[in-house]
Amino acid sequence: MHFEDMECRWKKPWVTLMGATVLMMIQIFGSSSGCFPEEKISLLEFKNSYSDDSLLPSWVDDPNSNNCCEWDRVTCDPSSNHVTDLSLHGLYRNGSMPNHYGVFDCYGSPSLNSSLFLPFKELRTLNLSFNCFGDFIWNPDNRSTSTLETLETFDLSHNNLNEGVLEFLFGLTSLKNLILAANNFVGLFPSKGICRLKQLEVLDLGGNDFEGTLDICLSNMSSLRTLDFSDNSLSGKISTSLIASLVSLEHLSLYGNKFEGVFSLNILANLTKLKVLQLGDMDSRTFQVQTEHPAWNASFQLEQLNLFSCKINSPTYRTPSFLSSQNRLKFLDLSKNNLVGEFPNWMLVNYTKLKALYLNGNFFTGNIKLPRDPILHGMDQLHVLDISSNHIQGKLPSNIGFFFPNLQYLDVSSNMFDGHIPASIGEMSNLTVLNLGNNNISGSIPENIVIGCTSLLHLFIEANQLNGTLLSCIAKPGLYTLSASRNNFEGSIVTQDKCQHDFIFLDLSQNNFSGALPSCLNMSSAKIIYLYGNRLTGAIPGGLLNSRRLLAIDLSDNNFMGTIPKSIYDSESLTLLFLGNNQLQVELMSWLDLSSNRLTGEIPHQLGDLSRLIALNLSHNRLSGLIPESFHKMRSVEILDLSNNHLSGQIPIQLSELTFLEYFNVSYNNLSGRTPNEKQFTTFDNSSYQGNPYLYGDWDNDNKHIPITPIDDGKNIPITPIDDGKKDATAASYVTVILVFMAIRWINPLHE
Numbered sequence: 001m002h003f004e005d006m007e008c009r010w011k012k013p014w015v016t017l018m019g020a021t022v023l024m025m026i027q028i029f030g031s032s033s034g035c036f037p038e039e040k041i042s043l044l045e046f047k048n049s050y051s052d053d054s055l056l057p058s059w060v061d062d063p064n065s066n067n068c069c070e071w072d073r074v075t076c077d078p079s080s081n082h083v084t085d086l087s088l089h090g091l092y093r094n095g096s097m098p099n100h101y102g103v104f105d106c107y108g109s110p111s112l113n114s115s116l117f118l119p120f121k122e123l124r125t126l127n128l129s130f131n132c133f134g135d136f137i138w139n140p141d142n143r144s145t146s147t148l149e150t151l152e153t154f155d156l157s158h159n160n161l162n163e164g165v166l167e168f169l170f171g172l173t174s175l176k177n178l179i180l181a182a183n184n185f186v187g188l189f190p191s192k193g194i195c196r197l198k199q200l201e202v203l204d205l206g207g208n209d210f211e212g213t214l215d216i217c218l219s220n221m222s223s224l225r226t227l228d229f230s231d232n233s234l235s236g237k238i239s240t241s242l243i244a245s246l247v248s249l250e251h252l253s254l255y256g257n258k259f260e261g262v263f264s265l266n267i268l269a270n271l272t273k274l275k276v277l278q279l280g281d282m283d284s285r286t287f288q289v290q291t292e293h294p295a296w297n298a299s300f301q302l303e304q305l306n307l308f309s310c311k312i313n314s315p316t317y318r319t320p321s322f323l324s325s326q327n328r329l330k331f332l333d334l335s336k337n338n339l340v341g342e343f344p345n346w347m348l349v350n351y352t353k354l355k356a357l358y359l360n361g362n363f364f365t366g367n368i369k370l371p372r373d374p375i376l377h378g379m380d381q382l383h384v385l386d387i388s389s390n391h392i393q394g395k396l397p398s399n400i401g402f403f404f405p406n407l408q409y410l411d412v413s414s415n416m417f418d419g420h421i422p423a424s425i426g427e428m429s430n431l432t433v434l435n436l437g438n439n440n441i442s443g444s445i446p447e448n449i450v451i452g453c454t455s456l457l458h459l460f461i462e463a464n465q466l467n468g469t470l471l472s473c474i475a476k477p478g479l480y481t482l483s484a485s486r487n488n489f490e491g492s493i494v495t496q497d498k499c500q501h502d503f504i505f506l507d508l509s510q511n512n513f514s515g516a517l518p519s520c521l522n523m524s525s526a527k528i529i530y531l532y533g534n535r536l537t538g539a540i541p542g543g544l545l546n547s548r549r550l551l552a553i554d555l556s557d558n559n560f561m562g563t564i565p566k567s568i569y570d571s572e573s574l575t576l577l578f579l580g581n582n583q584l585q586v587e588l589m590s591w592l593d594l595s596s597n598r599l600t601g602e603i604p605h606q607l608g609d610l611s612r613l614i615a616l617n618l619s620h621n622r623l624s625g626l627i628p629e630s631f632h633k634m635r636s637v638e639i640l641d642l643s644n645n646h647l648s649g650q651i652p653i654q655l656s657e658l659t660f661l662e663y664f665n666v667s668y669n670n671l672s673g674r675t676p677n678e679k680q681f682t683t684f685d686n687s688s689y690q691g692n693p694y695l696y697g698d699w700d701n702d703n704k705h706i707p708i709t710p711i712d713d714g715k716n717i718p719i720t721p722i723d724d725g726k727k728d729a730t731a732a733s734y735v736t737v738i739l740v741f742m743a744i745r746w747i748n749p750l751h752e
Helices: 002-027 037-048 140-145 166-170 215-222 239-243 321-325 423-427 446-453 566-570 605-609 629-633 653-657 678-682 731-747
Strands: 074-076 083-087 126-127 153-157 175-179 187-188 202-204 210-211 226-228 235-237 251-253 258-259 261-264 276-278 288-290 304-306 329-335 339-342 356-358 363-365 384-386 393-395 409-411 415-419 434-437 458-459 465-468 481-483 488-491 505-507 512-516 528-530 535-538 552-554 557-564 577-580 584-586 592-593 600-602 613-617 623-626 640-641 646-649 663-665 670-674 694-696
Touching: 215 239, 423 446, 505 584, 629 653, 653 678
Parallel strands: 083 126, 126 153, 153 175, 175 202, 187 210, 202 226, 226 251, 235 258, 251 276, 261 288, 276 304, 304 329, 329 356, 339 363, 356 384, 384 409, 393 415, 409 434, 434 458, 458 481, 465 488, 481 505, 488 512, 505 528, 512 535, 528 552, 535 557, 552 577, 557 584, 592 613, 600 623, 613 640, 623 646, 640 663, 646 670, 670 694
Antiparallel strands: 074 083
16 A cells, blocks of 8 residues: 555544544534624614614624524524524514503504515524514515524414414424414414414414314324313304314313304313313303213313303202312312303312312302311412302301401402401411302401401402491501491591502492591592492591592582582593582582583573572583573573584574573584574674574674674684693593582572
């Protein structure tokens, strides 16, 4: 063998080794640019589509830092440097934030351009949820060039997307998790796009408006673990063969649809992995759940079960027997099913992992029985217990607070409980809502509850036989709701040393409260205040009415004296006011100006009872109907302006009795007929009536009396509200002021 041959043979493996080493170094330390330019460009274009530059602050086109793999919400493969995961959820495009119900205000929401994600060759996870996207834009011609064949998880939930995204799914055959919940999808169930995705493990289309029936093609998805079609408009019968074939199913949510017929749980017998089952709240008269016939054995252990309003086991309404073996339950809702029989106390013993139990709206009878030893048998994980609206009798267990130490919501209302309120409820330091209303409970409120329930926000104890005082409850800091009507409480409501209260809703009506309210009383957050049907005396404190959010207040059937606080007239939100059956006096007004608002409806005839009024201005509103004849009783009025409204009919001839009237204007309405031509009305010229083409009357030679021809100057200006920048309230608040005076009329008519 020649030396040259030996050298070549020695060089070849060395070169190969060197090449492999170089490739390994590139894979370990990455390419020189840090990430692929086309992927970086796409990410920057995505950021630039936002109007808020403060979003994604780490995404910058900096020559000194080109590695987009280091950016927030971006994950790359350490070997290839390709982007593999994009967690772009919750960016709140254009500053949109969800409301109380988790729904976004997506008015004018922007589009989502799918082409921005085509350069990502190894993308496995794309999360774009909670971003308020609008239309989904894609070019079908680009389907063949799409590099999203590796995509496994695609989350577009909680946006405002249309059906365009459904066709885009055709090429995503590697998808395992597809989440399109809470969008704007309508129309038939999209079986054409969905059924091609045979590798799906999670399919969530809940919270849309899909119609039609469940497509049997779903039975081919043998790997499906989660199937969620809740809160849509699907109808027909639930295919038993379809559900029975999904043997890998762990989560099945079909509640909130329009399914019909009987759904027998025996078809779930072989779904050994099932953990979540939600079938309740169907918008259908015929849907019902059968658990007893035919007999079957559950091979699964549920963690969540929702059978809300399912007509369970009609017509016997027997509690499902299979539940006795479900000892892993964390959430159970059997509410509003008309279930009968003894209250299932065994649930409070067997379900040691339970966090929420809803048994309200049934016909359970008997007593609540808890084990004596809460340490051995207590349910320290239970946060919600609702057994309201049943026929349960007897006393509440004295150890209830020790048995449920971490309860946050307790509702036993509308039953037949009697006896006293257990003092042990004061051990529930996390309790925020306590509802004992509509029972036969007697005695006083235990001081332990006031002191121990440090998190309590809402207390409902109405319609019982409770007595004593409520001073400590009313003075409890942070209590927003107190409903204690129809009891036998007595004494003072508040004391001089506790004037500031946080109540949003306060109902102490129909009790025996007495005494005066302190002048310092202030409920600046209140929306509803009901104190009627007591024996309260003294003046009404002005601070009781100064809440800018006050909607309704009822102080009727008491012994209040003095004048009505002026703060009533300044309210911007008050819609209901009841002050009847007291000893109040109305403070006389001389001037009432409600012009240039958005007042609607008819003018209340009770305004005519303001006999000392000198000026009334209701112009530039949206008032309709007739001019009240009762206005003739405003004998002192000098100015009456009803112009620029939608008033119709004739000008009442009785207004001629207003002998002090110096200014009268009804122009730009829809009035008709002859105008008054007596007394003061002979002094008004054409400007008082213009814009009413169907009015007519008689003029004298000096053109100072009523016109003899129809009054139409050719300038019948459309009636539009005038905003002078002085008022900024809702339409309801403007109607309020008139309702106030309607109430005043029934309180104490003015002496003429």
